[in-house]
Amino acid sequence: xNRINQKLNNDKKLLSIYFTAGYPNIDDTVSIIQNLExxxxxxxxxxxxxxxxxxxxxxxxxxxxxxxxxxxxxEKLFDQLKDIRKSVSIPLIIxxxxxxxxxxxxxxFCKKCQEIGIDGLILPDLPADVYDEEYKxxxxxxxxxxxxLITPQTSEERIRYIDSISNGFIYMVSSASTxxxxxxxxxxxxxxxDRVAKMNLTNPQIVGFGISNNDTFTQATxxxxxxxxxxxxxxxxxxxxxxxxxxxVNPILGKN
Amino acid sequence: MKNTYNINDKGYYGEFGGAFIPEMLYPNVxxxxxxxxxxxxxxxxxxxxxxxxxxxxxxxxxxYFAKRLSEKNNTKxxxxxxxxxxxxxxxxxxxIGQILMAKRLGKNRIIAETGAGQHGVATATVCALxxxxxxxxxxxxxxxxxxxxxxxMKMLGAEVRPALSGSRTLKDATNEAIRDWIGNPVNTHYIIxxxxxxxxxxxxxxxxxxxxxxxxxxxxxxxxxxENPDYVVACxxxxxxxAGTYYHFLDDENVGIIAVEAAGKGIHSGESAATSAxxxxxxxxxCKTLLMQTDDGQITEPYSISAGLDYPGVGPLHxxxxxxxxxxxxxATDDEAMQAGLELTKLEGIIPAIESSHALAVFKHKTFQPxxxxxxxxxxxxxxxxxxxxxxxKL
Numbered sequence: 001x002n003r004i005n006q007k008l009n010n011d012k013k014l015l016s017i018y019f020t021a022g023y024p025n026i027d028d029t030v031s032i033i034q035n036l037e038x039x040x041x042x043x044x045x046x047x048x049x050x051x052x053x054x055x056x057x058x059x060x061x062x063x064x065x066x067x068x069x070x071x072x073x074x075e076k077l078f079d080q081l082k083d084i085r086k087s088v089s090i091p092l093i094i095x096x097x098x099x100x101x102x103x104x105x106x107x108x109f110c111k112k113c114q115e116i117g118i119d120g121l122i123l124p125d126l127p128a129d130v131y132d133e134e135y136k137x138x139x140x141x142x143x144x145x146x147x148x149l150i151t152p153q154t155s156e157e158r159i160r161y162i163d164s165i166s167n168g169f170i171y172m173v174s175s176a177s178t179x180x181x182x183x184x185x186x187x188x189x190x191x192x193x194d195r196v197a198k199m200n201l202t203n204p205q206i207v208g209f210g211i212s213n214n215d216t217f218t219q220a221t222x223x224x225x226x227x228x229x230x231x232x233x234x235x236x237x238x239x240x241x242x243x244x245x246x247x248x249v250n251p252i253l254g255k256n
Numbered sequence: 257m258k259n260t261y262n263i264n265d266k267g268y269y270g271e272f273g274g275a276f277i278p279e280m281l282y283p284n285v286x287x288x289x290x291x292x293x294x295x296x297x298x299x300x301x302x303x304x305x306x307x308x309x310x311x312x313x314x315x316x317x318x319x320y321f322a323k324r325l326s327e328k329n330n331t332k333x334x335x336x337x338x339x340x341x342x343x344x345x346x347x348x349x350x351x352i353g354q355i356l357m358a359k360r361l362g363k364n365r366i367i368a369e370t371g372a373g374q375h376g377v378a379t380a381t382v383c384a385l386x387x388x389x390x391x392x393x394x395x396x397x398x399x400x401x402x403x404x405x406x407x408x409m410k411m412l413g414a415e416v417r418p419a420l421s422g423s424r425t426l427k428d429a430t431n432e433a434i435r436d437w438i439g440n441p442v443n444t445h446y447i448i449x450x451x452x453x454x455x456x457x458x459x460x461x462x463x464x465x466x467x468x469x470x471x472x473x474x475x476x477x478x479x480x481x482x483e484n485p486d487y488v489v490a491c492x493x494x495x496x497x498x499a500g501t502y503y504h505f506l507d508d509e510n511v512g513i514i515a516v517e518a519a520g521k522g523i524h525s526g527e528s529a530a531t532s533a534x535x536x537x538x539x540x541x542x543c544k545t546l547l548m549q550t551d552d553g554q555i556t557e558p559y560s561i562s563a564g565l566d567y568p569g570v571g572p573l574h575x576x577x578x579x580x581x582x583x584x585x586x587x588a589t590d591d592e593a594m595q596a597g598l599e600l601t602k603l604e605g606i607i608p609a610i611e612s613s614h615a616l617a618v619f620k621h622k623t624f625q626p627x628x629x630x631x632x633x634x635x636x637x638x639x640x641x642x643x644x645x646x647x648x649x650k651l
Binding site for chain 1: 274275277278279280282283411421422427431434435438439440441442465536537538540541542549551552553554555556584
């Protein structure tokens with residue numbers, strides 16, 4: 001069974017962390033993954049940086065620009081990750097935009113992910129219908145879980161469609177925004193979490209965008225399986241470096 | 257065999273187009289996709305659109321027989337005078353159409369991206385006309401080098417927001433506008449200025465601009481006794497004036513379609529915007545098309561002396577015309593374009609926009625027959641480029 005599905009079968013609430021590969025330094029990738037696993041997070045999204053990240057706010061965009069300037073490429077990332085499964089067992093997802101994957105070759109990219117031990121992909125600008133028609137068979141051939149986003153504006157019909165073509169979890173974008181745009185959830189968000197929870201979908205939901213502390217983590221996971229933190233983590237390592245990640249993770253999980 | 261070169265019902269021109277957008281944009285784009293053809297077909301929409309094009313924009317724009325330019329090049333040259341439109345370029349055809357679309361979809365807030373500021377001015381103009389809130393995203397660097405257009409937009413009541421990310425030019429302004437739309441999915445309409453973006457934008461913009469070729473047909477009939485020229489010529493950045501100029505001739509293979517891109521300092525100089533020559537198939541701003549990128553799929557920064565052609569991609573229609581061989585593609589360097597612009601000024605008393613000067617540079621690349629009828633889209637006037645002309649020719 002895919003490591004993501006194993007983790008989802010756990011009865012605890014999951015904390016997933018996103019970071020941009022190649023930031024703050026080009027060779028930090030493996031250390032960040034190892035340190036995150038040791039600090040007790042459940043899943044990691046490795047950001048493949050892109051020049052024009054439409055769905056991201058200023059924090060992640062700046063980290064992507066810096067990572068590209070540091071020399072990060074698709075080939076470089078795969079090279080850094082080639083022995084990663086010798087040291088960690090945590091589920092690993094590559095998150096990026098579709099164009100770099102398209103240029104690498106979708107099948108070649110998926111094959112490489114399988115060789116390394118990547119468990120899934122999140123490609124926000126690969127639309128569900130195109131995935132379904134053109135790429136689903138390739139992803140499945142290489143044992144990769146593809147994760148789709150939904151937002152408060154996504155219709156019930158479309159959520160059900162996305163659920164039907166998903167085989168891991170659904171990434172619930174907490175509000176109409178890019179990443180890192182807000183702090184705290186209001187009634188509109190909690191109603192939305194609740195509404196989707198009541199749909200009894202096949203795939204569990206994990207909430208992303210706007211989670212930065214224990215309050216927002218707890219709110220987000222009351223009705224869902226887990227939460228993803230990106231911008232707040234990037235900010236943290238910008239200021240505090242990539243060691244001692246317990247200091248970031250423990251407060252979010254409500255541990256001292 | 258009809259409609260071979262036009263868009264199909266899934267939003268593709270051949271293999272190009274589609275809507276490669278994050279889910280956050282899906283409802284916005286889907287609302288537009290489901291409604292745009294229906295709205296455009298409404299007679300009240302048609303009436304209002306045509307009335308504004310006539311009384312406000314000043315259409316039809318003349319089809320002018322350029323006698324001296326024709327003699328110089330030993331062929332028959334007509335200029336389609338989009339430069340005489342209100343606001344000075346073809347851009348306003350599209351912004352009029354889209355503001356009417358926005359009103360009918362119940363939107364009260366308009367956003368747009370702009371490079372040189374021409375589309376920003378055309379958008380701010382129609383927002384003033386309709387009393388709508390208007391926010392224009394513009395690269396910080398472009399704001400500095402296009403001060404008169406920034407002033408125009410502000411005078412028209414628009415808020416000009418600097419794009420501070422990336423290279424701080426047109427592509428970053430587009431990213432910022434898209435982010436704004438993600439954050440404001442319900443009340444906001446995004447007026448894209450070129451025949452680019454996720455489906456249905458390329459088709460919608462092309463249809464609004466297609467008035468250009470619609471007029472060429474009847475105007476040429478009056479002047480030459482036949483609707484079809486031998487060639488239609490236009491410059492291409494994203495490609496909205498070209499799309500409008502070609503539209504009614506796309507499936508009539510007797511009419512040659514010629515595109516002139518900006519070669520900047522030379523196609524292989526590293527400072528160019530000649531997308532068809534340098535680009536590869538990929539995804540930019542929500543559409544699959546030819547774009548300039550690294551081997552790794554990172555979008556690269558183009559260069560042209562003309563801010564309006566300074567875009568790393570081309571619209572999906574044009575990628576299809578290029579790939580299928582239906583269109584003949586050339587690229588003109590900065591120098592060739594500037595000389596062509598000066599030549600038109602001296603021969604015909606018309607100072608063209610530097611974008612349009614690229615189309616005029618076609619004569620440096622192709623020799624026409626004496627009895628060929630060549631229609632060139634003069635997409636904009638050169639007032640905005642005066643400083644560039646002054647600096648270049650040391651006037």
